[in-house]
Amino acid sequence: MSLHVYVRELRVARRRLVHELRLDIAPGTVHTLMGESGCGKSSLLSAICGTAAPPVRFDGEVLLDGTRLDALPTRQRGIAILFQDDLLFAHMSVRENLLFAVPPGARAQREAVVQQALRDLELPGLAQADPATLSGGQRARVALVRALLARPRAVLLDEPFARLDAGLRARMREFVFGTIQARGIPALLVTHDAQDIADPQRVTRLASPQP
Numbered sequence: 001m002s003l004h005v006y007v008r009e010l011r012v013a014r015r016r017l018v019h020e021l022r023l024d025i026a027p028g029t030v031h032t033l034m035g036e037s038g039c040g041k042s043s044l045l046s047a048i049c050g051t052a053a054p055p056v057r058f059d060g061e062v063l064l065d066g067t068r069l070d071a072l073p074t075r076q077r078g079i080a081i082l083f084q085d086d087l088l089f090a091h092m093s094v095r096e097n098l099l100f101a102v103p104p105g106a107r108a109q110r111e112a113v114v115q116q117a118l119r120d121l122e123l124p125g126l127a128q129a130d131p132a133t134l135s136g137g138q139r140a141r142v143a144l145v146r147a148l149l150a151r152p153r154a155v156l157l158d159e160p161f162a163r164l165d166a167g168l169r170a171r172m173r174e175f176v177f178g179t180i181q182a183r184g185i186p187a188l189l190v191t192h193d194a195q196d197i198a199d200p201q202r203v204t205r206l207a208s209p210q211p
């Protein structure tokens, strides 16, 4: 899958945030989106996955492997979006949260995918834990892996590593980038941390917001 985004204009109410921008993200690569706070990074991700609502207004095109998606509702786009403060289902254990995201199939196979994910998360013994008892960093890890388990066709990541300490951050980065590459899906990553840049050739900086 390759993701192509053309932004003719992205506005919030009367304010123009992004104008004449093109992003071409090849299969299995991570493109980094940077820029000052308030320049429109999160709004652009919402527009790409279809969750943007007034006063945010997107005029442009979103294509996956050449197919226009921008007129489709969010669910039909197959694009996963992960926000920094993504919530887990409070009434489900960590294991159930993960299982919920695994596409339909044989139960034993789905369980095996979840068990592997728990190992990848470095959260041994927390399968039955209530999300409310996890630390912010642990919750961020579960949400990150849950987004990938849903087998999306493209992934949008909004500061996914921000809550993690330096060592874990490096390992999660490696895991996420490795998964994206192995699955051949395009990813767009918003970050304020230059260390998160997967490839210096694939970075877009949005213009600073107008006062």
Ligand SMILES: Nc1ncnc2c1ncn2[C@@H]1O[C@H](COP(=O)(O)OP(=O)(O)OP(=O)(O)O)[C@@H](O)[C@H]1O
Pocket (backbone or CB within 6 Å): 012, 017, 035, 036, 037, 038, 039, 040, 041, 042, 043, 044, 054, 055, 056
């Ligand atoms: N639903 C909304 N209603 C009103 N204003 C909004 C809405 N969504 C975004 N904005 C405004 O649009 C501008 C861009 O917001 P956005 O969250 O996209 O910026 P950002 O670049 O992701 O910032 P940050 O790095 O701080 O997360 C901000 O001024 C924000 O206040």
